[in-house]
Amino acid sequence: MSAIAPERQASVADTDGEVVVSRYTGVQRVNHWITALLFTLLGLSGLALFSPYLFFLTGLFGGGQSTRAVHPWFGVALMLSFAVLFVRFWRLNMPSRDDITWMIHIGDIVRNRHDRLPAIGKYNAGQKGVFWSQTALILVMFFSGLVIWDQYFFAYTGIEQKRYALLTHSLAAIAAMAIILVHIYAGLWIRGTSRAMIRGSVTGGWARRHHRKWFKQATLRGDVHRDVGHG
């Protein structure tokens, strides 16, 4: 594995294997997939409690009572797991001027005209939107969840507060699931993106096409390598 100068990238890719750029460490990927797993478990157990039509989902968790018992604990675990993700990624998701340029070009993005897109850093405005909306929604779900966690906190709030908390909790969960579906769609649909979270690296072509500024920074940092094994 060696860092390579930008002017050599194309020739290296052509002759000696694929140019790859490191995007996530192993720890970051494990943290991400634990968060994704917990989100899935929370969603399924939450939906099971949400509507009688979905009650059959309680079968996945050993019945109605155990689903009710385990759901809030998934929430606590997700809060902790997401907190670690948050600490690692909040800085990279801070808004920048490039976000406005990116949003102005949304038509080109939808039409796949990547040659017209502005050079942007590690994350685009859409990814940042997912990050901050999930941050806000997970906090709302967590604190509204505490208000309705009768097993431990029944005595601390009144019935009126519990009603509002339940409504807020359900609305936040629906919004969070809808936004995560967009995140999954983008991650799986945009060619070459999923390997970022699976193998920890992306191809030089992907980086240049989608995150040109980040690609340049990665080159300077020496995060661009030749991957002969996976070429």
Ligand code: HEM
């Ligand atoms: C099965 C479900 C999921 C899939 C397939 C998925 C896929 C991906 C992929 C491919 C990336 C890399 C994107 C890139 O580097 O450009 C990513 C990044 C990320 N994902 Fe997921 N993800 C899933 C669930 C989740 C969940 C549930 C959360 C949090 C609630 C989450 C939070 C993040 C964060 C914070 C990043 C880093 C990017 C950023 O900070 O904006 N993901 N995901």
